[in-house]
Amino acid sequence: MSLYILMTRLTVDQLADPRGRKAAGREWLKHVERACPEVKFIAHYALLGRYDFMDIYEAPNDEIAHKVSLISRSTGAVTAESWPAVAYPRFLKISREVAAEIAKQEE
Secondary structure: OOEEEEEOOOOOOHHHHHHHHHHHHHHHHHHHHHHOOEEEEEEEEEOOOOOOEEEEEEEEOOHHHHHHHHHHOOOOOOOOEEEOOOOHHHHHHHHHHHHHHHHHHHH
């Protein structure tokens, strides 16, 4: 499974009603669970700044991540972006592999 970050921005109207927001969030999650049962949500955060919410989730591939973003947009998000993410230890391993490959080519 690959790791993804979903960054979502909602309309001002959607954020103005906390009870309605909670119900809309539950409905969105039901849509995702039905369409993408293989997705596993790891964390959900409300944010200050450019985006309103950040979800961290696992999905088997980019196609499923696209579905999560599309469902978000179709259920009212102004923007929804799914970004692939790599855990930092894995990133360090990839960096070492790249450095070794470059060093080999320079020999």
